[in-house]
Amino acid sequence: MQNKDIKRLSLILLFAPFTLWIALLILLPHIGMVLLSFREKVAPRVYEYSFANYLEFVNEPIYWNTLLRTGTMSLLVTALALLIGFPIAYYIAKIAGPRSRGGLFLLCLIPLWVSDLIRAFGWILLLRETGVISSFLLWTGLISTPIEFLYNDVAVIIGLVYTVILFMIVPLVSTLDGMDNSMIEAGYNLGGNGFTVLRRIIIPYAMPGIVAGCIVTFMLTAGSYLTPILLGGKNSSWFTEQIYNQFITRFNWEGGAAFGMLLLIFTSFVIWLGLKLSGQTLANTVAKS
Amino acid sequence: MTQSPDFDLECLDISKNFGAFRAVKDVSFNIPSGSFFSILGPSGCGKTTLMRMIAGFEEPTGGDIRIKGRSVLGTPPNRRNVKMVFQHLALFPMMNVYENIAYGLRCNGVSGDHIKRKVHDVLERIALPDVAEREIHQLSGGQKQRIAIARCMVLDPDVLLLDEPLGALDLKLREAMKIELKLLQHQFNTTFVYITHDQSEALVMSDNVAIMNQGEFEQIGTPQELYHHPNTAFVAGFVGDSNRWSGTVKASDGSGGKVETAQGLSMSFNSSGKAAIQEGAKVDIFVRPEFIKTIRAAEADRQGSDGDNTMDGVVDSLLFNGANSRVLVRTGSGELVESDITITGDNDLKPGEDVRLVWSSKQAMCFAHQEHT
Secondary structure, three states: OHHHHHHHHHHHHHHHHHHHHHHHHHHHHHHHHHHHHOEEEEEOOEEEEOOHHHHHHHHOHHHHHHHHHHHHHHHHHHHHHHHHHHHHHHHHHHHOOHHHHHHHHHHHHHHHHOOHHHHHHHHHHHHOOOOHHHHHHHHHOOOOOOOOOOOOHHHHHHHHHHHHHHHHHHHHHHHHHOOOHHHHHHHHHOOOOHHHHHHHHHHHHHHHHHHHHHHHHHHHHHOOOHHHHHHHHHHHOOHHHHHHHHHHHOOOHHHHHHHHHHHHHHHHHHHHHHHHHHOOOOOOOOOOO | OOOOOOEEEEEEEEEEEEOOEEEEEEEEEEEEOOOEEEEEOOOOOOHHHHHHHHHOOOOOOEEEEEEOOEEOOOOOHHHOOEEEEEOOEOOOOOOEHHHHHHHHHHHOOOOHHHHHHHHHHHHHHOOOOOOOOOEHHHOOHHHHHHHHHHHHHOOOOOEEEEEOOOOOOOHHHHHHHHHHHHHHHHHHOOEEEEEEOOHHHHHHHOOEEEEEEOOEEEEEEOHHHHHHOOOOHHHHHHOOOOEEEEEEEEEEOOOEEEEEEOOOOEEEEEEOOOOOOOOOOEEEEEEOHHHOEEEEHHHHHHHOOOOOEEEEEEEEEEEOOHHHOEEEEEEOOOOEEEEEOOOOOOOOOOOOOEEEEEEOHHHOEEEEOOOOO
């Protein structure tokens, strides 16, 4: 009997931090946000429940345009991360020898040891008007006046791909690692060429990893704040920037809460759509890797 | 060696080096059309490397591989009409049975209607007509096996390679699949090249078996030849069970003679290796358990013996295994000798009884001693 109590106690103690974390830092703030977002200020210190904050979003094209722009740019970043990450992951998992594999994986991880902010400043050093690339081009004589590479969409996309690609590579490596080499050989043996084997065997097999990587990458990109602001400047028009403006600049917590919820709903919808289209489920993708 | 279309597969002095390690050393053989050929050898003997070279996954360091008389060196694996059943089958888990079989046909650009007909045809032939829409994980071990073979056979290969495909199955199923594989081979009338380290698989199924050891073929022959007339000590020791003695030749007339073993026993033999055995040579002698008769010592004098080798000992233990039962006899010099006996359940030998072991010198296979075998 006593043994059972000890077991139960240790279970409770083990789960307590996790439960507290979920409840206090995730659930509670979100409930607060939902409640806040349905509140409208009708007079000083007088509030009533309404959809006004959401209606404002619908009625003001700049808001939903920004959200759509954030969504498409995030999809683009996800696609680029997949295109660049897949060959890297394939090389690490299938081609590299067992000894170099660890080293290569470490090389992918090292950038994570530096904070987002420092990495963004690294790109600023490279891309700004007086930065490394511009100066180098001036020195070679290819250009005659310095060029500003910063504060445009390309800079934002480069920075974001660089930041999130690791989260694409890790799940891809782990699924490709689990793939028996003889499966690929069987693909060739039965008459497939390189392209057929990639399309009919490797990609379908890696699908759970691809979807898992895409979900994480898309979520991180759509919710990122630092990189678009620092590399895109004031014109980056990232939706998180709008949320920040509502909360901090306009001190409109109700509007900010509504925008936050909208971003969450929008990204969840995109992921749901992606899962439906690829025929995968959350259980065999993100939960697996 | 002539370039005859009678051979589906010919290998001429094939060798493969991995750095300084020679995995396959100048192996030559040819396989008549429509036969079942096994390559039998211990793990690490190079048989998998040899098979991968035939399939095209490894390029040989030297020699030539010919399929239906045409050299396939430099031909990529997807252009060779050699299909392979992998050790773990390598069925594609993301496709159902139909798609698995259709994959190869699609790669060859076969039209839709044709694919459908061929897939159903091959499923008929492997006696699994209703599994087309099943997923791979819904199949049993034996069914997976047959699908893996069907996936290759639907492409009408010149040669089908099988890389120990029965290894993952449990014993009962393995026994059943041995017979089934042989039947399938008859039915498709295609050349099967089967590699294994399990001698019973090789002996039961094959028309011809090659014994491979340390990158070389020790002997090629029918299962019976290998069993009864091994050319080398390795083959004699590897194929089937045998009792083994080392000794020195005391008298030899070229075809037979007398040997004194390391334990001081004297026995006669008939030379069975290719080389004549000289007096004073160090030799290994192999005698199979089924050729040794075990007789109670008391009865032995009365009966007399028809073998020219005898040895006295005490029954150490009985190894009961139905029809394959054995008796372990400890001889005067302290070593254990295995002999087949029939255990009837009535008046059988018991541990501790004095017995006499008798065998004919014709059944004593003698080979010059080799250090590394």
